[in-house]
Amino acid sequence: MNYDYSFDTEEDSSHVPPGTLQNLAAEKEAEKAANCARILTETFGHTEYKGKQKEIVEAATSGLDVFVLAPTGMGKSLCFQIPAIADKFGISIIVSPLLALMKNQVSSLRRKGLPAVSWTSDTPKGERDQIIEDLESGKPQTRLLYTTPEKLCTREMTRLLDIVYVEGELNRLVVDEAHCISEWGHDFREEYRRLGSFRERFHGVPIMALTATATPSVQTDIIRNLKMSEERLFTASHPFNRTNLFYDIKYTAALDSLSRMSAVYDFVMTLHRRRARPSSGIIYCRTRAACDELSAFLRGKGISARPYHRGIRPHMLDKTLSEWEAGGNGDGGVDVVCATIAFGMGIDKSDVRYIIHYDLPKSFEGYYQETGRAGRDGCPSKCVLYYSREDAFRLRKLVSDSHAKRQHVASTIHGPQPSQRSIDSFSALIDYAENATMCRHVSICKYFGEKIDTSDKEVVKSYCDNMCDVCKYPDKTLRRRQNLSSEDRVAALSHSRSFNADAFEDDAENSRPAPRKPPPGQHNPGQAGSVGLRGPNTCPTGPPTKKAKLEALPPALITKPYSSVNTLRKPFKTPFKVPFKQPPQETCAIQSSDAQQTTQEGEEQNHDNDEIEVVEVCFNSARQASRDELLQDDVLEEEPTDFGQGGGDILLDDEPQIDLPDIDIELEAMISKKIPEPARKDVFRTIRQALHRVLRWGDNDEGLWVNLSNAPSNAEARYLLLAEAAKKIEYSVHTMSATESGYNQRAKAKLDVVKLMEHRESLWPIDAAHYDDDEEEAIEMIGLLRNICSGWRKIGKRKAP
Numbered sequence: 001m002n003y004d005y006s007f008d009t010e011e012d013s014s015h016v017p018p019g020t021l022q023n024l025a026a027e028k029e030a031e032k033a034a035n036c037a038r039i040l041t042e043t044f045g046h047t048e049y050k051g052k053q054k055e056i057v058e059a060a061t062s063g064l065d066v067f068v069l070a071p072t073g074m075g076k077s078l079c080f081q082i083p084a085i086a087d088k089f090g091i092s093i094i095v096s097p098l099l100a101l102m103k104n105q106v107s108s109l110r111r112k113g114l115p116a117v118s119w120t121s122d123t124p125k126g127e128r129d130q131i132i133e134d135l136e137s138g139k140p141q142t143r144l145l146y147t148t149p150e151k152l153c154t155r156e157m158t159r160l161l162d163i164v165y166v167e168g169e170l171n172r173l174v175v176d177e178a179h180c181i182s183e184w185g186h187d188f189r190e191e192y193r194r195l196g197s198f199r200e201r202f203h204g205v206p207i208m209a210l211t212a213t214a215t216p217s218v219q220t221d222i223i224r225n226l227k228m229s230e231e232r233l234f235t236a237s238h239p240f241n242r243t244n245l246f247y248d249i250k251y252t253a254a255l256d257s258l259s260r261m262s263a264v265y266d267f268v269m270t271l272h273r274r275r276a277r278p279s280s281g282i283i284y285c286r287t288r289a290a291c292d293e294l295s296a297f298l299r300g301k302g303i304s305a306r307p308y309h310r311g312i313r314p315h316m317l318d319k320t321l322s323e324w325e326a327g328g329n330g331d332g333g334v335d336v337v338c339a340t341i342a343f344g345m346g347i348d349k350s351d352v353r354y355i356i357h358y359d360l361p362k363s364f365e366g367y368y369q370e371t372g373r374a375g376r377d378g379c380p381s382k383c384v385l386y387y388s389r390e391d392a393f394r395l396r397k398l399v400s401d402s403h404a405k406r407q408h409v410a411s412t413i414h415g416p417q418p419s420q421r422s423i424d425s426f427s428a429l430i431d432y433a434e435n436a437t438m439c440r441h442v443s444i445c446k447y448f449g450e451k452i453d454t455s456d457k458e459v460v461k462s463y464c465d466n467m468c469d470v471c472k473y474p475d476k477t478l479r480r481r482q483n484l485s486s487e488d489r490v491a492a493l494s495h496s497r498s499f500n501a502d503a504f505e506d507d508a509e510n511s512r513p514a515p516r517k518p519p520p521g522q523h524n525p526g527q528a529g530s531v532g533l534r535g536p537n538t539c540p541t542g543p544p545t546k547k548a549k550l551e552a553l554p555p556a557l558i559t560k561p562y563s564s565v566n567t568l569r570k571p572f573k574t575p576f577k578v579p580f581k582q583p584p585q586e587t588c589a590i591q592s593s594d595a596q597q598t599t600q601e602g603e604e605q606n607h608d609n610d611e612i613e614v615v616e617v618c619f620n621s622a623r624q625a626s627r628d629e630l631l632q633d634d635v636l637e638e639e640p641t642d643f644g645q646g647g648g649d650i651l652l653d654d655e656p657q658i659d660l661p662d663i664d665i666e667l668e669a670m671i672s673k674k675i676p677e678p679a680r681k682d683v684f685r686t687i688r689q690a691l692h693r694v695l696r697w698g699d700n701d702e703g704l705w706v707n708l709s710n711a712p713s714n715a716e717a718r719y720l721l722l723a724e725a726a727k728k729i730e731y732s733v734h735t736m737s738a739t740e741s742g743y744n745q746r747a748k749a750k751l752d753v754v755k756l757m758e759h760r761e762s763l764w765p766i767d768a769a770h771y772d773d774d775e776e777e778a779i780e781m782i783g784l785l786r787n788i789c790s791g792w793r794k795i796g797k798r799k800a801p
């Protein structure tokens with residue numbers, strides 16, 4: 001077994017002259033090192049080690065516990081793969097948080113002819129039986145077994161590892177993405193906590209933990225939790241800095257998604273032009289809908305883009321991933337993926353030239369992880385974060401509400417209080433974005449605990465050679481940040497600073513004013529500790545009240561749109577009339593999708609609403625414009641073929657029908673006639689029915705309507721309102737579909753989302769912040785209903801004599 005290399009030589013050494021023993025040990029170490037170097041070149045094809053890989057690999061093969069803290073893309077995987085293969089026999093167990101990550105690594109090792117397997121809940125029975133048989137033999141042929149923490153802690157796995165351990169063939173436990181162990185880590189997973197028992201059960205088996213995103217407190221937590229040996233611990237820390245990444249913050253307004261989509265398009269096209277060929281990129285969006293919308297927009301403008309999120313079927317995701325891995329070089333394939341964070345850890349494409357954060361991430365670590373997908377080949381690459389205070393406020397609310405709810409649950413069950421970590425991490429990200437005077441590279445490294453003398457220009461230069469917006473365009477960056485909105489808004493975004501008080505303290509120009517103190521006894525809504533980001537001792541024991549939340553939100557900001565919007569077509573007046581058959585007076589504005597006319601009427605009466613309306617008009621028109629181009633593309637997205645046969649498929653909704661009056665609504669006109677009109681009408685009717693059923697649900701007469709504060713109260717108006725919602729939902733299904741079967745599939749998925757709204761009351765409160773991934777679309781749909789309701793109220797007011 002491999003331990004014969006390590007430190008258990010003392011007992012046998014009593015009769016060996018000391019000098020000889022040392023020589024023997026040194027020779028053995030040299031032999032092992034040479035073997036590892038051979039594996040590096042012959043098996044993995046690299047000419048030399050990167051960073052501290054050599055030291056790590058050698059520490060591991062000599063039987064030490066190893067803690068590796070290294071930046072994204074450094075090559076952490078080789079740090080455990082080489083020792084696993086260099087061991088003469090026996091198995092290394094690798095615990096990893098993501099199935100996709102394991103799948104990638106295992107298939108890449110297998111392509112090299114190495115005996116690696118993964119055992120997860122997804123493993124087919126035949127494969128699982130083979131793994132069990134191999135482990136039961138006590139002398140496994142498998143050298144690397146990837147698994148999840150949940151699987152590792154099962155009785156069956158423990159039984160099998162007992163067998164292997166007794167035979168002396170259990171070589172090492174590797175915990176990849178080890179920050180998941182720490183309750184302070186951004187991807188905390190409860191099951192990781194139980195990994196500490198490995199050390200107790202399997203004495204003497206070395207442990208290696210690796211992570212790219214751990215602050216000093218998280219590092220300590222990991223080492224303590226895994227019960228790593230203090231005496232025999234090798235720690236390898238690398239600087240966090242990724243010098244080849246250009247960090248850029250685009251200060252913008254959150255509300256105008258068209259401007260932002262256009263800006264993204266401009267950015268991508270400029271890059272393509274400059275490089276004279278397409279480039280590979282990832283655009284991170286917070287919601288699935290944004291991924292779909294943005295990728296459709298880019299595709300409509302000729303960029304090879306695809307969405308990637310958990311709402312898409314796994315085989316389509318695999319296809320997107322492999323096409324993206326092949327793309328980005330002008331030879332076809334997918335150039336850019338518009339993804340949620342499902343597309344993160346473990347994505348290892350060497351030539352990703354840009355990462356765009358279309359929305360603000362929820363944590364600093366998440367931001368760093370995701371930008372870390374860029375430039376893994378060491379070549380310059382750009383990381384762009386679209387930052388708006390509107391978005392920051394909105395997200396801050398989600399983060400702090402979610403924290404307050406966790407606190408509430410903890411107090412109810414008398415459990416331990418959740419840490420302040422998620423709030424602090426998010427606050428640090430806001431500070432990072434708000435700071436227009438400190439080098440981005442320096443800010444990132446300081447966040448992760450590096451001590452940097454920022455007064456020394458040479459030191460700063462060693463971190464960043466004009467590779468961020470602050471260093472490259474200091475005046476412009478500062479001006480753009482200052483243009484965002486009045487400075488006192490910044491105070492409202494400020495935070496408790498408990499995480500790392502000096503992280504960004506030396507903002508050279510002190511451009512961020514200290515939060516204003518409220519007069520004694522007066523509530524200051526934006527301050528940490530009041531409503532949004534609370535300090536540890538100021539948290540209430542229950543979720544914040546609705547009133548408090550509303551107070552905390554500042555009015556929305558309207559900042560300048562991007563110039564490229566002006567190049568889009570002028571407001572579009574649809575040639576298609578969209579009349580309802582019997583429009584009651586209250587509803588004639590909402591029924592019309594001729595937004596231009598609505599706006600003109602609005603302009604005469606109410607200026608306050610104009611901006612909002614104008615944005616909507618521009619959006620509709622440009623959407624139409626982009627759609628025109630979009631539809632020239634014959635196949636937008638390859639559709640799964642195993643689903644649905646024709647237009648009638650959606651009628652499978654066998655719920656009891658409600659007697660609704662006919663509304664002769666003309667669906668949003670599409671130039672493409674791929675989906676027959678009758679099929680579209682079926683979908684519209686089915687969704688309309690479902691919406692009515694859902695909203696009637698509940699103990700009281702009002703059903704779920706009580707949650708829509710601006711909803712009209714009369715039945716006729718409600719019929720029209722839900723017809724409008726059904727029309728919009730059908731439209732979104734249609735826009736995304738190129739074939740009838742794809743259309744049916746999406747329609748069914750939307751219907752499921754509508755149904756989901758029914759039994760999940762927790763999704764309905766206006767401040768619903770705690771929801772699972774599969775409920776995200778339901779939350780968005782409820783948002784759509786709210787929007788239609790508030791448009792209703794606005795238009796109703798305008799129409800009043």
Ligand SMILES: Nc1ncnc2c1ncn2[C@@H]1O[C@H](COP(=O)(O)OP(=O)(O)OP(=O)(O)O)[C@@H](O)[C@H]1O
Pocket residue numbers: 046047048049050053070071072073074075076077078211212345346347348350372373376
């Ligand atoms: N010694 C080396 N020389 C050249 N390239 C290397 C070397 N070691 C690893 N690499 C390459 O670096 C890339 C990143 O490796 P890996 O995925 O292991 O990084 P990581 O540190 O785990 O990153 P992350 O934390 O972002 O997932 C891979 O494409 C790998 O082939």
